[in-house]
Amino acid sequence: MRNGIEAAEYAAEIQRVVRYLGVSNGNMQEGSLRCDVNVSVRPIGQLQFGTKVEIKNLNAFSAVSRAIDYEISRQVLLHSQGQDKEIVQETRLWEEGAQKTVTMRKKEGLSDYRYFPEPDLPGVFLTQDYVDGIHNSLPELPEMKRRRYEKMGLSMQDVLFLANDMNVAEFFDTTIKKGADAKLAANWIMSDIAAYMKNEELSITEVKLSPQELAELIASIKDGTISGKIGKQILFELLAKGGTVKGLIEEKDLVQIVDPAEIEKMVEKVLSENPKQLDQYRSGKTKLQGYFAGQIMKLSKGKANPGLLNKILLEKLNAKS
Amino acid sequence: MLSTLQPPRSLSHFRTKPLLLRRHTSLKPLSSLSSQPVTHSTLTDQSQSQILSTRDSLLSRQITAAELAESFLARLRRTEPHLRSFLHVSDAVLTQARDLDDKLRRNEEVGPLAGVLVAVKDNICTAEMPSTAGSRVLEGYTPPYDATAVRKIKELGGIVVGKTNLDEFGMGSTTEGSAFQVTANPWDTTRVPGGSSGGSAAAVSARQSMVSLGSDTGGSVRQPASFCGVVGLKPTYGRVSRFGLMAYASSLDVIGCFGTSVADAGILLHAISGHDRLDATSSKREVPDLASQFVSISLLQSKPLKGLKIGLIRETLDDGVDIGVTSAIRTAALHLEELGCSVTEVSLPSFSLGLPAYYVIASSESSSNLSRYDGLRYGNQVAADELNSQYMDSRAKGFGSEVKRRILTGTYALSAGYYDAYYKRAQQVRTIIRKSFKAALDEHDILISPAAPSAAYKIGEKKNDPLAMYAGDIMTVNVNLAGLPALVLPCGYAEGGSAGLPVGLQMIGAAFDEEKLLGVGHIFEQTLQNCRFVPPLIADEDKPC
Numbered sequence: 133m134r135n136g137i138e139a140a141e142y143a144a145e146i147q148r149v150v151r152y153l154g155v156s157n158g159n160m161q162e163g164s165l166r167c168d169v170n171v172s173v174r175p176i177g178q179l180q181f182g183t184k185v186e187i188k189n190l191n192a193f194s195a196v197s198r199a200i201d202y203e204i205s206r207q208v209l210l211h212s213q214g215q216d217k218e219i220v221q222e223t224r225l226w227e228e229g230a231q232k233t234v235t236m237r238k239k240e241g242l243s244d245y246r247y248f249p250e251p252d253l254p255g256v257f258l259t260q261d262y263v264d265g266i267h268n269s270l271p272e273l274p275e276m277k278r279r280r281y282e283k284m285g286l287s288m289q290d291v292l293f294l295a296n297d298m299n300v301a302e303f304f305d306t307t308i309k310k311g312a313d314a315k316l317a318a319n320w321i322m323s324d325i326a327a328y329m330k331n332e333e334l335s336i337t338e339v340k341l342s343p344q345e346l347a348e349l350i351a352s353i354k355d356g357t358i359s360g361k362i363g364k365q366i367l368f369e370l371l372a373k374g375g376t377v378k379g380l381i382e383e384k385d386l387v388q389i390v391d392p393a394e395i396e397k398m399v400e401k402v403l404s405e406n407p408k409q410l411d412q413y414r415s416g417k418t419k420l421q422g423y424f425a426g427q428i429m430k431l432s433k434g435k436a437n438p439g440l441l442n443k444i445l446l447e448k449l450n451a452k453s
Numbered sequence: 454m455l456s457t458l459q460p461p462r463s464l465s466h467f468r469t470k471p472l473l474l475r476r477h478t479s480l481k482p483l484s485s486l487s488s489q490p491v492t493h494s495t496l497t498d499q500s501q502s503q504i505l506s507t508r509d510s511l512l513s514r515q516i517t518a519a520e521l522a523e524s525f526l527a528r529l530r531r532t533e534p535h536l537r538s539f540l541h542v543s544d545a546v547l548t549q550a551r552d553l554d555d556k557l558r559r560n561e562e563v564g565p566l567a568g569v570l571v572a573v574k575d576n577i578c579t580a581e582m583p584s585t586a587g588s589r590v591l592e593g594y595t596p597p598y599d600a601t602a603v604r605k606i607k608e609l610g611g612i613v614v615g616k617t618n619l620d621e622f623g624m625g626s627t628t629e630g631s632a633f634q635v636t637a638n639p640w641d642t643t644r645v646p647g648g649s650s651g652g653s654a655a656a657v658s659a660r661q662s663m664v665s666l667g668s669d670t671g672g673s674v675r676q677p678a679s680f681c682g683v684v685g686l687k688p689t690y691g692r693v694s695r696f697g698l699m700a701y702a703s704s705l706d707v708i709g710c711f712g713t714s715v716a717d718a719g720i721l722l723h724a725i726s727g728h729d730r731l732d733a734t735s736s737k738r739e740v741p742d743l744a745s746q747f748v749s750i751s752l753l754q755s756k757p758l759k760g761l762k763i764g765l766i767r768e769t770l771d772d773g774v775d776i777g778v779t780s781a782i783r784t785a786a787l788h789l790e791e792l793g794c795s796v797t798e799v800s801l802p803s804f805s806l807g808l809p810a811y812y813v814i815a816s817s818e819s820s821s822n823l824s825r826y827d828g829l830r831y832g833n834q835v836a837a838d839e840l841n842s843q844y845m846d847s848r849a850k851g852f853g854s855e856v857k858r859r860i861l862t863g864t865y866a867l868s869a870g871y872y873d874a875y876y877k878r879a880q881q882v883r884t885i886i887r888k889s890f891k892a893a894l895d896e897h898d899i900l901i902s903p904a905a906p907s908a909a910y911k912i913g914e915k916k917n918d919p920l921a922m923y924a925g926d927i928m929t930v931n932v933n934l935a936g937l938p939a940l941v942l943p944c945g946y947a948e949g950g951s952a953g954l955p956v957g958l959q960m961i962g963a964a965f966d967e968e969k970l971l972g973v974g975h976i977f978e979q980t981l982q983n984c985r986f987v988p989p990l991i992a993d994e995d996k997p998c
Binding site: 244248 | 864
């Protein structure tokens with residue numbers, strides 16, 4: 133690898149993989165995933181690798197990235213000053229505060245482990261069956277997931293977000309398995325649901341909304357049963373308390389009003405109750421359309437289909453009378 | 454019963470015809486109903502196998518287990534002040550023997566080792582008896598478990614009579630390295646019994662026990678067998694579980710067997726062999742029936758070993774070897790020829806490299822294995838204010854000088870800057886030696902040599918000259934480096950003592966080919982004229998058995 137960000141991304145992918153496999157939580161802060169780095173530089177054209185320096189005390193991916201970039205520049209600087217001999221094989225510590233690497237205090241003696249091949253542990257011979265068994269039991273790894281999501285037509289931003297956390301990906305996959313449109317599902321997850329999780333400091337496995345209900349929600353909006361706005365309200369309720377979309381619609385009488393006659397009645401009522409504003413509108417204050425729309429929506433208890441509402445409202449407003 | 458797994462060159466080409474007359478010994482317990490006819494042994498001479506004759510006598514009610522145990526214990530008590538073979542004698546022997554007699558009286562099934570008194574080297578764990586490895590560091594320590602080999606013996610009805618003396622942690626060739634006492638050779642109590650399994654060899658030689666277990670890392674079963682005039686059997690590495698054997702050098706250690714006959718050593722080996730889940734280095738290979746191929750000599754044809762190719766290792770009969778030993782070995786070679794073998798000299802040029810390679814490897818591995826004796830886990834602790842001091846003081850006080858010598862040597866050989874020159878190089882030599890033995894055993898059924906360059910020497914003679922002591926291992930270490938099986942059996946005498954000093958013939962076989970070694974060894978032993986190898990210390994008894 134050639135720079136800090138490559139290494140940090142690679143480490144992050146390792147973290148993703150071990151989490152996917154369920155073999156570690158991969159938390160660097162807890163020491164479940166540790167990162168030591170070796171850096172060397174060589175002048176362009178030189179075949180032999182330069183002296184490598186080990187860096188320890190890296191506790192986050194960002195530290196990995198910055199420490200590498202720092203060390204690269206430190207070594208390059210020494211080269212440019214003709215002092216490359218000062219680069220010695222040693223272990224340096226990354227100082228997060230000072231944002232630089234420093235020589236470790238010289239130890240009194242060198243650790244000599246005196247390793248020799250352990251005679252009490254003979255060779256382990258893995259059969260092809262065993263290897264195949266492991267291979268077949270692997271879950272879909274991050275890279276495969278990302279490719280699959282890409283093929284669905286999702287943007288790179290969506291792909292990276294969804295595939296980053298195994299549980300989020302699973303939630304997404306279950307939602308679309310129920311028939312929901314991939315892009316819509318991705319949007320819901322990445323915006324409203326993600327915001328809720330962040331606010332409440334919950335993980336996706338902890339929210340009360342199930343992927344099945346998200347799919348139901350998306351379907352209800354798509355087929356016009358409820359409006360998008362109502363959908364968001366329901367979502368919040370589902371996240372916090374659970375329940376079903378159908379149940380909530382019924383309980384709270386949230387079915388969208390799509391009958392033009394009914395909307396027309398409400399439009400006429402609001403217009404008649406607000407003559408002053410109507411006059412102002414007819415004199416040129418067209419911004420008041422929003423005011424009327426708000427009032428009508430309120431009257432309809434939020435159930436009026438916004439598109440239809442505005443169409444009929446505009447008709448009425450522009451009618452000569 | 455023939456095993457289903459035949460070694461590369463099977464014995465069949467020189468086995469005697471009447472296979473049907475083979476004793477149907479299996480290691481499944483036989484019912485002891487007195488109305489059933491006792492299965493006749495083809496070994497009609499009782500001296501051929503104490504284990505089998507014990508079984509016959511017990512089942513036919515000629516003797517009780519208690520009577521048998523008492524006679525051994527009486528001899529043990531009488532001879533122990535002269536020999537000091539034992540570090541601990543069990544006080545439960547007669548109880549176990551009487552329990553066995555009860556079972557027999559009730560016509561219950563008893564195992565194939567029922568009533569057999571077994572002595573166990575003190576570096577092998579026994580749950581009811583202290584196990585010290587001959588070291589102050591473990592003085593007073595009783596393990597919470599039996600070694601697998603001990604457990605198997607007990608399951609088959611054997612009685613552990615006690616724990617025998619050894620050089621500390623198996624490091625030494627005389628038992629002078631024991632922290633507690635020096636064992637004497639029953640043939641001449643001013644001489645060493647050999648080591649490190651000196652106590653186990655002396656115990657069997659003086660008939661203090663019927664058979665015994667030892668351990669062999671560089672010759673520690675075979676050399677004392679030679680010095681004490683008994684049979685010593687070192688199995689292939691992996692044949693017997695090492696679980697419960699206190700580790701000295703893990704890639705070299707094996708548990709081995711002593712007996713007064715090849716048949717007894719073979720029956721005991723069969724009892725303790727087999728894969729053990731608790732020892733990852735134990736072999737999963739099926740164990741052939743090592744207990745039932747011992748044919749009576751009366752059934753042998755002339756030249757029963759016709760067609761067998763024996764290689765006498767040339768490098769083992771040169772100037773460094775005592776004349777008494779070379780002469781006994783050459784006589785043994787003639788005897789084998791009389792039996793029909795062809796004996797040719799074979800040269801193993803890498804032979805002498807084994808000794809330095811062994812000492813580098815064994816010391817290195819021991820420097821790791823013995824680090825567990827830190828006074829914290831088990832064993833004796835020297836209190837100190839600080840952890841490192843506690844380690845140092847416990848070890849300084851607990852370990853003897855030979856052990857310290859080997860730990861330091863091993864540490865040095867493994868240290869940075871020296872690993873390549875010593876340890877790595879020694880392992881490369883090991884590969885050469887392994888290959889040369891394999892090549893020789895591809896051309897020969899068995900290789901033979903002395904088990905030691907001399908007969909037993911005087912106590913104190915090599916005590917202050919470790920290198921001279923190490924040099925005595927030259928005949929045996931290569932076998933450990935190559936992981937091969939070997940059998941030592943007494944074949945003659947050298948001068949010394951009041952009745953001469955026994956000399957052992959070493960037979961080396963291909964890996965896992967104990968069956969062939971035992972077959973050939975048995976025939977050699979049974980056809981050796983006038984040689985019953987009973988030490989003068991007990992020869993005055995009318996029937997030492």
